[in-house]
Amino acid sequence: MTSCKNYQYTRPVTTPSGGPQPARTDRPREAALRVLRELVAADGPATLAMLTQSLGGHPNTTRMQLEHLVADGWATQFSEQPVGRGRPAKAYLPTVVGRQAALQDPDLSDQVALLEAVAEHLSQSSDPRGAALAVGRGWGRRLAAAGSDELTQVLGAQGFTPEPVTDGIALRTCPLLASAQSWPTVVCGIHQGLVDEITRDQWLVEPFALPAGCLVRRTNGPAHR
Template structure:
């Protein structure tokens, strides 16, 4: 990385407001529209996200200081819910260099960890499973449904995906990389995380299709995820 790039990462000019992806901005707007604290399920329904995805964004908003987490006060039996509300900082925030943090972590993993790509893929796979709604027992998910749900998860994260389900070469076109700068510097780590995430989603769905490869930047603004019929597991 050259000197200009480092200055770009660390310059102190504060942005006009927090830089959020579309889904996270919608989650924050849902909190700001309410005067009372709300549950994960209420936010998920209002924004149209899976509850695990909504919780993922809510917890990150808490980490950014844009939301506050509290426990429901209730007299009725049962476990109290975790509630969220927008914080006073949600309308005025200072600069937080998450890109710099991502650069630090990916560069360390890339240079200091044996088999960095494999470790990154496993991390992505774990998150892919977490962000996916597991189907009911004994319910089979067909290929079209699995690809649709995978596309929805990728869209929530910010990949601007487009399913291209040709009979011989199903794939998902990713028109936007929300981690582009990091992926360009450390594709062995960042792209492995993305591939692992897709594999985690399809594994959790017990889908008859799997992600076989991720081709980064086949065009300046296009990555391609290759899909194929799932191979039988050993044993």
């Protein structure tokens, strides 16, 4: 889908908090989620006409789903810069949590409680960091065996809302944020192990390194095994 070129908007800003937002555990209803995924795929502001062309169906159906997405915080709405006469068209952008919901594996929310219990258990072990890395690598191996081996896609499916930045990949949400704040060595160690196993390049997970996210920064050399 071609992005809209004549627009005037303010990209949603996350209040600086020294880390990512918590991942939302609720999800849009299926019809709205279909529109949200198309909105994320647009990779820029999209109008109702653009979305309807991509999705098919009647514009009123798409408009209704967009209204739900905006009302529930999954997307934002703004007016395009007017061109000529007439009322300026409305355009839409996904919010950070909207991108999370569109990219995330729909079964992930069922796994969060288990992962939190694992993190709490590992925090009491004699070597929390080493145990966490081992668990993360085991997780990564299973994802890779299932066909998930592209780092950004894996991070998106696991609820991190990855975004390319100058230094690497920003993680704008975290599905285990509360646990990561309580046991950062363990939770972030699990995430490091996951990253190590998915890619043969070396990426370093830097927790809470950005005003509104964590950072996965590429370094030289192969990943540590």
